[in-house]
Amino acid sequence: MADVTLTIDGKRITVPAGTTVLQAARDNGIFIPTLCHDPKLTPWGGCRLCVVEIEGMRGLPASCVTTVAEGMVVQTASPQVVEARKMMLELLLANHPRDCLTCSKSGACSLQDYAYYYGVRGDKFHGEKHDYPLEDDNPFIVRDMNKCILCGKCIRVCAEVQVNNVIDFAHRGFNTRVTPAMDLTLRESEECVFCGNCVQVCPVGALAEKASLWQGREWELTKVRTTCTFCGVGCNLEVSVKDDHVVRVRGYDNPLVNSGWLCVKGRFGADFAESPDRITRPLIRVGERGEGRFREATWDEALDYTARRLQEIKEQYGSRAIAALSSARCTNEENYLMQKFMRAVIGTNNVDHCART
Amino acid sequence: MAGLAIAFGSGAMTNSIAEIEHNDVLLIIGSNTTEAHPVIGQKMKQAARRGAKLIVVDPRRIELVEHAYLWLPIRPGTNVALINGLMYVIITEGLVDKKFIEERTEGFENLWAVVQNYPPERVAGITGVPAEKIYAAARLYATTERAGIFYTLGITEHTSGTSNVMNLANLAMITGHVGKEFSGVNPLRGQNNVQGACDMGALPDVFPGYQKVANPEVRERFAAAWNCQLDATPGLRIPEMIDLAAGGYIRAMYIMGEDPALTDPDITHVRKALANLDFLVMQDLFISETAKFADVILPGASFLEKDGTFTSTERRVQRVRRALSPRGECRPDWQIICDLAARLGYPMHYDSPEQIFAEMASLTPSYAGMSYARLEGNGLQWPCPTPEHPGTKFLHAGRFPRGKGLLQGIEYQPPAELTDEEYPILLTTGRMLYHYGITTRHSPSLESYRPEELAEINPAQAAELGVRTGDRVTVVSRRGRLVTKVKVTDRVPPGIMFMTYHYKESPVNILTNAAFDPIAKTAEYKVTAVRLEPAS
Numbered sequence: 001m002a003d004v005t006l007t008i009d010g011k012r013i014t015v016p017a018g019t020t021v022l023q024a025a026r027d028n029g030i031f032i033p034t035l036c037h038d039p040k041l042t043p044w045g046g047c048r049l050c051v052v053e054i055e056g057m058r059g060l061p062a063s064c065v066t067t068v069a070e071g072m073v074v075q076t077a078s079p080q081v082v083e084a085r086k087m088m089l090e091l092l093l094a095n096h097p098r099d100c101l102t103c104s105k106s107g108a109c110s111l112q113d114y115a116y117y118y119g120v121r122g123d124k125f126h127g128e129k130h131d132y133p134l135e136d137d138n139p140f141i142v143r144d145m146n147k148c149i150l151c152g153k154c155i156r157v158c159a160e161v162q163v164n165n166v167i168d169f170a171h172r173g174f175n176t177r178v179t180p181a182m183d184l185t186l187r188e189s190e191e192c193v194f195c196g197n198c199v200q201v202c203p204v205g206a207l208a209e210k211a212s213l214w215q216g217r218e219w220e221l222t223k224v225r226t227t228c229t230f231c232g233v234g235c236n237l238e239v240s241v242k243d244d245h246v247v248r249v250r251g252y253d254n255p256l257v258n259s260g261w262l263c264v265k266g267r268f269g270a271d272f273a274e275s276p277d278r279i280t281r282p283l284i285r286v287g288e289r290g291e292g293r294f295r296e297a298t299w300d301e302a303l304d305y306t307a308r309r310l311q312e313i314k315e316q317y318g319s320r321a322i323a324a325l326s327s328a329r330c331t332n333e334e335n336y337l338m339q340k341f342m343r344a345v346i347g348t349n350n351v352d353h354c355a356r357t
Numbered sequence: 358m359a360g361l362a363i364a365f366g367s368g369a370m371t372n373s374i375a376e377i378e379h380n381d382v383l384l385i386i387g388s389n390t391t392e393a394h395p396v397i398g399q400k401m402k403q404a405a406r407r408g409a410k411l412i413v414v415d416p417r418r419i420e421l422v423e424h425a426y427l428w429l430p431i432r433p434g435t436n437v438a439l440i441n442g443l444m445y446v447i448i449t450e451g452l453v454d455k456k457f458i459e460e461r462t463e464g465f466e467n468l469w470a471v472v473q474n475y476p477p478e479r480v481a482g483i484t485g486v487p488a489e490k491i492y493a494a495a496r497l498y499a500t501t502e503r504a505g506i507f508y509t510l511g512i513t514e515h516t517s518g519t520s521n522v523m524n525l526a527n528l529a530m531i532t533g534h535v536g537k538e539f540s541g542v543n544p545l546r547g548q549n550n551v552q553g554a555c556d557m558g559a560l561p562d563v564f565p566g567y568q569k570v571a572n573p574e575v576r577e578r579f580a581a582a583w584n585c586q587l588d589a590t591p592g593l594r595i596p597e598m599i600d601l602a603a604g605g606y607i608r609a610m611y612i613m614g615e616d617p618a619l620t621d622p623d624i625t626h627v628r629k630a631l632a633n634l635d636f637l638v639m640q641d642l643f644i645s646e647t648a649k650f651a652d653v654i655l656p657g658a659s660f661l662e663k664d665g666t667f668t669s670t671e672r673r674v675q676r677v678r679r680a681l682s683p684r685g686e687c688r689p690d691w692q693i694i695c696d697l698a699a700r701l702g703y704p705m706h707y708d709s710p711e712q713i714f715a716e717m718a719s720l721t722p723s724y725a726g727m728s729y730a731r732l733e734g735n736g737l738q739w740p741c742p743t744p745e746h747p748g749t750k751f752l753h754a755g756r757f758p759r760g761k762g763l764l765q766g767i768e769y770q771p772p773a774e775l776t777d778e779e780y781p782i783l784l785t786t787g788r789m790l791y792h793y794g795i796t797t798r799h800s801p802s803l804e805s806y807r808p809e810e811l812a813e814i815n816p817a818q819a820a821e822l823g824v825r826t827g828d829r830v831t832v833v834s835r836r837g838r839l840v841t842k843v844k845v846t847d848r849v850p851p852g853i854m855f856m857t858y859h860y861k862e863s864p865v866n867i868l869t870n871a872a873f874d875p876i877a878k879t880a881e882y883k884v885t886a887v888r889l890e891p892a893s
C-alpha cells in the first residue's frame with residue numbers, strides 16, 4: 001500500500017495509507033486518550049475522547065475512525081480539543097459512582113487516569129445516578145453496571161473475539177445498559193462461556209474477576225508471565241500475585257498464540273493450586289490398599305522408604321518389574337528426568353504417560 | 358500420533374495456531390474445539406466470521422456446528438469410511454493434486470484399491486451422513502487452496518485411531534494440502550504438555566526426540582551422556598503395564614501426576630491391577646483415585662510453583678515461571694526425582710530446570726538450538742536444530758521426514774463394541790469446557806459452577822425413560838454401571854449419549870471398553886454400548 005504523509009502537532013509523519021489518525025499518532029509517540037478503542041477490535045468512535053482538530057474538517061472528528069489523507073494537518077491538543085475531552089469526562093463522571101477509594105480498578109482505570117490528566121473532578125454536573133444491583137450470581141465475574149461507561153468494548157470482544165454474542169446495548173438514553181438478551185444475567189443467559197475476555201478489556205471497574213475483589217490493589221501486584229496448564233493450546237498468562245497468593249490471571253499478549261485472550265479455565269482455574277485439598281506433606285499408607293488412609297511423614301522418611309522398596313523389588317524381580325507413568329501435565333524438564341530415572345537408575349524402558357492425548 | 362508418524366515420519370501438528378486466521382476452509386473432525394481447546398475454537402469462529410468455511414464432522418451438535426458451512430453428523434466410530442468416501446469423490450472427479458502425488462508420495466494405487474469401494478452412497482449407509490454432504494465437503498476441501506484439517510480425541514480414541522489418522526494424512530496428501538502454510542494435518546493435543554512428554558521420551562520405545570531405544574548408536578550416545586548401562590528392549594505401554602500388574606509381573610509402579618484409576622478405560626480392571634502391586638509411589642498434588650492405592654504419596658508442586666517449559670500442541674516450547682512458593686512442604690517434581698535417584702546410588706544434580714533443559718537439548722536434535730535465553734519472548738517451535746535457527750512454523754516443506762509420504766488404503770472396521778437389543782445406546786465420552794482432568798475439580802470457582810456430571814441424552818430417550826434435565830438415571834454397559842444426572846438436549850441425536858470423564862462420583866470409565874488401538878494403544882473411549890434405566 002502507498003504511503004501517506006501528514007502533519008500531527010507540527011510533526012511530519014509518514015504512514016501506510018489506510019492507517020487511522022489515532023494509530024498514526026500513537027505509532028509516533030503522540031498521546032491521544034481513548035476509552036472505547038482497542039487495536040484488536042473494530043473501531044467504534046463512541047466515547048469521543050479521541051477527538052482531534054483537522055484543518056479543513058468541520059467539528060472535531062474522532063481520530064480512531066478517521067483515516068489519514070495526504071497533506072492532512074492534525075492538532076491533538078488544541079484548546080478546543082482539550083475542552084471537548086474535559087466535557088466528555090465531566091459528563092461521564094456526572095453519573096459515575098465515586099467509588100475510587102475501594103474500587104478494584106483503582107490504579108489501572110482509564111477514567112481515573114484521564115480525569116487526573118485533564119484535572120477533571122466531576123463536580124460540574126450533578127446528574128442522576130444509576131442504582132443497578134450488583135450482578136454476582138456466578139463464581140467468576142462480577143458486573144457493576146453502575147460503573148459502566150458504555151464504551152462497548154465488552155460487546156465487541158464477545159462478538160468479534162469470543163464470537164459468542166452474549167451481550168449488547170439495551171434500552172434507551174439514560175437507561176442504556178449492557179446486558180444479555182431480556183435483561184438476564186450472564187449466568188441466566190446460558191450463552192456466556194465465562195471466558196472473561198470482556199473483563200480484560202473493560203477500561204473501568206464495571207467488570208471484575210470475582211475472586212480478585214479485596215485481594216490486593218493494582219500497585220501491590222507482582223506480575224509473572226507463564227504458560228497455561230489446562231490444555232494444549234499453550235496460552236500465555238499474566239499471573240498477578242500478592243503475598244504469595246494469586247489475585248487474578250489475565251491473558252499475556254503473545255501475538256503468535258493467544259494474543260492476550262483466554263478461556264474460563266486459564267483465567268479462573270488457577271485457584272486449584274491454593275485449594276485446601278492439596279497434600280502438603282509426604283504421606284505413607286496406614287490403611288488397606290485402596291482405602292485411602294495415610295499418615296504424614298518427613299521427606300527423609302518417605303524418600304528412604306521409597307528408595308529401599310524400589311531397590312528391593314529391583315533386586316528380587318529385576319528392573320523390568322518396575323514401571324513408571326510420567327505426566328503430560330508436568331514440565332518437559334520433569335518428563336526428561338522421569339524417563340532418565342527409569343532408564344539410567346532403574347534400568348528399564350517401562351515409562352509411558354497417559355495416552356489420553 | 359502413530360498414524361502421522363507412519364504416513365509422514367513424524368507426528369505433530371503440521372501448522373501453527375496463528376495460521377488459522379488465514380485458512381479458507383477448516384475441516385474439523387472429532388474435535389469439540391470450543392470446549393477442549395477453547396482459544397483455538399475462538400480462532401476458528403473468528404475465521405468463520407470473516408468468511409472461512411467450516412466443515413464440522415461430529416455426531417453431536419457442538420458449538421462449532423452453529424458456525425459451520427457444512428455439518429456432517431457422523432455415527433461414532435465410522436470416520437475411516439467417511440474419509441474414504443471423501444477421497445472417492447476427490448479421485449473420481451479428478452480433484453487430486455497430481456503433481457504432489459507423483460513427487461511427494463508413494464502408494465497411490467494401494468490407496469485407490471481400497472477407496473474405490475467407498476462411493477458416497479455406500480458411505481452414507483455406514484456413517485449416517487447424507488451422500489450429498491459427502492460430495493459437497495469433498496469438493497470444497499479439495500478445491501480450496503488454504504484448507505486445513507484439525508482433529509483430536511474424537512479421531513484417536515478408537516480401536517481404529519491410528520487408521521483414522523493415517524486416512525486423514527491420505528486425504529491431505531492426495532489434495533496436496535500438506536507441507537505448506539495454511540494447509541496441513543493438525544492433531545490438537547489435549548493435555549497441556551502431552552506434546553512435550555512425547556518429545557521428552559516419556560514413551561517406552563524412544564529416548565528424547567523420538568530416537569529409538571532399539572537403535573544401538575542412539576543407545577550408546579545416551580549411555581555415554583548418562584554414564585550408565587541401558588536396556589535395549591523397548592518397555593511397556595500403559596495398557597500392558599496394567600495387564601502385567603494385574604498378572605503379578607509388574608511389582609512396583611512410580612506414577613507422577615496421572616490418575617489412571619479414573620481416566621483409563623475399564624477402571625475396574627485398572628483398580629485391580631493397582632491393588633495387586635507390591636509397591637506404588639505417587640507424586641501428585643491431591644489424593645487422586647489412583648493415590649488411594651499408593652504406599653507413599655510425595656507432594657509435588659503445581660505449575661504456579663515451579664520453573665520449566667511446556668511444549669504446546671503447535672510444537673511451541675514456552676516458559677513456565679514460578680509465581681508462588683510451593684505450598685507447605687511440597688517440592689517441584691524434578692527435585693523429587695533427583696532426590697530419589699541419589700538415594701538409589703545415581704547422583705542427579707541440577708541447580709535449576711534450566712540446567713536440565715540444557716542437558717536435554719544437547720541430546721535432542723529437534724530442541725538442540727533452544728535455551729532458556731532464546732525462549733524468552735514468544736517461545737520457539739521445533740524443529741529448532743541450531744542456536745541460529747528461528748524454529749519451524751509449518752512442517753514437511755519440500756520433503757517428509759520419511760522421504761515420500763506413504764499413502765495406504767485403509768478398510769473400515771466397525772468399532773470393537775456395537776449396540777444390540779440389550780445395550781441399544783452408544784455412549785461417547787470427552788471433555789467439557791469447565792474442567793480439565795481432575796485438577797479443576799479442586800478449583801473452587803470452576804467446581805462450584807459445574808460440580809457434577811450432566812450426561813447429555815436426546816429428548817427421545819428422555820421421554821422413553823420419563824426423565825427431565827436434572828433427574829438421575831442409571832447407565833449400564835457390559836462392564837459396569839453408574840448413576841448420573843442428565844441434561845436433555847438435542848445436541849446429541851437419538852441413540853447416542855455423551856458423558857465427560859472428570860467426575861469420580863460418576864466415573865465413566867467403569868463403563869468404557871479397554872479394547873485398544875493395536876498400534877497407538879489408545880483405548881476406545883469413544884464408543885461404548887450402554888442402556889439407560891431409571892435410577893433406583
Ligand code: SF4
Pocket residue numbers: 154157158162164165166167186191192193194195196197198199
Ligand atoms: S465472559 Fe466471554 S462469553 Fe461471557 S459475556 Fe464476557 S466475553 Fe462474552
Ligand code: SF4
Pocket residue numbers: 147148149150151152153154155178198201202203204206207
Ligand atoms: S462493561 Fe466495561 S467494557 Fe462493557 S461497556 Fe461498560 S465500561 Fe465498556
Ligand code: SF4
Pocket residue numbers: 228229230231232233234235258261262263264265266267394395396397
Ligand atoms: S486459557 Fe484455555 S485455551 Fe488457553 S491454554 Fe488455558 S485452557 Fe487452553
